[in-house]
Amino acid sequence: MFDDQAWVVWLGLALVLVGVEAATVDFTFLMLAGGALGGTVAAAMGAPFAAQAVVSAVVAVVLLLTVRPWLKEHFTVAHRELMGAQANVGRSAYVLDRVGPASGRIKLAGETWSARSTGATIEPGEEVIVESIDGATAVVSRARVAGG
Incomplete structure (x- = not known):
């Protein structure tokens, strides 16, 4: 046919x-x-x-x-990527205004974030690592220096 x-x-x-x-x-x-x-x-x-x-x-x-x-x-996505603010956990950032256990400001992924430290006060210009996100505040710790 x-x-x-x-x-x-x-x-x-x-x-x-x-x-x-x-x-x-x-x-x-x-x-x-x-x-x-x-x-x-x-x-x-x-x-x-x-x-x-x-x-x-x-x-x-x-x-x-x-x-x-x-x-x-x-x-296809092999695993679920973190989205939104949680995607910033583990990233490095730089301190803009002194960050202490109560307050401070950092530059994270090109944006200014309010922040607080997990311990000691961190001075402007220092590198920090985002440990967690608490609402609109990044909880950070001092970045470890290579060899130190």
Whole structure:
């Protein structure tokens, strides 16, 4: 029935699979669409249907085993990253106004933050490490000096 236009059927199948991929975003249907494109090429070259199906299956399996793992690794988040203010914990900052156990100001990620120290008073210009975030206040400690 579609012997002369089999490539159109394969191409239509590939487009449908890409549409399903857009809804699932798992990269599986995208690899199957790649297999259908392989079938499209085989059909356009005049291969019989059995050869088209084999080419489609082989291309899909190769894509599933090689390209999909790479895509999953590069386009999915392996672990949840901290967001917002909590993402600043562990970062270094510089003291703008003397930081003591009660108050102070630091420059953190390009922004001025209110801060308090976990211990001794820290003078302007010194580097600190953000230990935690308490509301809108960074709780900091003096950065360790290399070799000291």
